[in-house]
């Protein structure tokens with residue numbers, strides 16, 4: 240890890256104002272994500288995973304603590320960050336291509352150079368031929384892939400993903416995991432991935448952050464020391480199984496995995 | 498997501514009507530008209546009170562043949578379309594300002610709500626005094642009547658928050674105007690069109706009411722003339738023409754809606770009715 244991490248989170252607190260009081264969503268959450276590092280977060284539903292992502296995205300205000308991106312304090316949404324939300328959030332009146340280039344348009348960047356990149360990304364996620372279709376014509380998994388293209392189109396150095404593959408079937412999900420690993424290894428992006436799947440977290444990550452709920456805290460940060468590139472043969476590897484068992488044991492009897 | 502198809506099915510068009518449905522509907526109408534005809538004849542109801550459907554039809558044919566009705570129809574249609582255009586534009590602009598700017602909301606909305614409680618028909622005589630017997634007073638009457646449902650729907654539609662979409666735009670550092678253009682306006686369109694649909698039907702009422710109060714042309718004026726002459730069958734014929742006009746205008750709004758909101762139309766098939 241470098242001296243100046245891509246993302247540095249220190250003593251992050253978040254309390255939502257709610258009817259009849261406050262909901263303490265996060266308490267004293269601290270972690271770093273190094274440049275080019277792949278970090279995942281797992282934890283029970285409602286432990287504040289999406290909240291961390293929304294704070295990093297500049298959508299939700301933190302209640303306390305400090306966040307730095309590239310050494311600079313985070314003040315609102317950053318151009319260095321691309322986001323994939325928990326649901327695809329495509330605009331139904333825009334075609335696949337138009338949805339992908341939305342960030343370019345909104346940021347008033349030139350469209351011509353972005354066009355090649357957008358079409359390349361659409362090809363990369365296997366949606367070639369669907370450029371002029373509308374979201375309603377796509378399956379949930381295809382929509383989520385469009386959302387991934389949209390997050391990558393401005394070539395952000397940091398990619399935040401909130402359970403991006405939750406809606407996919409097991410086969411497509413494994414395929415997308417391999418694709419994500421490839422994109423990450425080629426582009427050397429910093430990736431921060433939230434997931435419900437321990438297997439996905441161990442398979443993809445350099446480190447896995449394990450959280451506990453109410454209020455959300457970090458239980459342990461588990462470094463995953465497995466060679467790259469990883470293939471699904473790894474699933475039967477004893478070391479892989481040991482990591483997965485270790486993380487699963489953290490949750491004790493809280494069975495929340497689908 | 499699930500509501501999308503439901504919305505499309507809510508249109509009044511005979512979408513998905515089978516031949517049998519049409520036959521049942523036609524039979525129902527025939528029975529109703531037959532009963533009406535028989536009752537009027539059997540009970541010897543004077544034509545001045547209730548004409549039989551046969552004489553209404555004769556009257557309709559002769560009114561259309563003579564051609565005199567078309568000029569009046571043209572006048573009324575002009576009033577409807579101009580009034581609707583004025584009312585809808587004003588409602589949209591004001592609605593957008595109210596939804597976007599809190600200060601405009603606080604300044605204007607109370608008065609708008611209060612004014613909505615006034616029966617608009619009651620101001621028709623005032624409009625005639627201020628703007629005369631010509632087109633202007635009818636256009637304004639139409640605009641005032643069409644205005645409110647469109648305004649209310651625009652405000653409600655623009656305030657409908659799809660939080661995920663707003664979050665997406667915020668994360669992209671979108672300006673307020675960009676959020677409006679890229680997300681809020683398209684999200685509000687189903688509401689706005691619902692308002693336009695109600696507004697266009699009310700516009701017909703507005704134009705006729707305006708003509709009732711003081712006019713020398715138009716279908717409303719013609720209704721009064723026939724009423725004076727006790728030509729009741731001809732009045733019924735005019736009512737049929739007005740109903741047909743309302744249905745056609747409603748159909749036009751629906752057609753435009755399907756064109757503008759192409760993404761919510763059922764994609765399988767032609768997309769037409």
Ligand SMILES: Nc1ncnc2c1ncn2[C@@H]1O[C@H](COP(=O)(O)OP(=O)(O)OP(=O)(O)O)[C@@H](O)[C@H]1O
Pocket residue numbers: 255256257262264283284285286287288289290291325
């Ligand atoms: N806008 C909000 N207002 C009030 N409370 C909220 C809000 N958003 C989230 N919360 C609360 O904060 C806590 C954490 O929510 P968050 O969405 O971050 O959980 P999560 O870990 O992403 O859950 P999941 O795995 O189900 O997506 C929950 O208890 C939730 O009720």
Ligand SMILES: [Mg+2]
Pocket residue numbers: 288289290325401
């Ligand atoms: Mg979540």
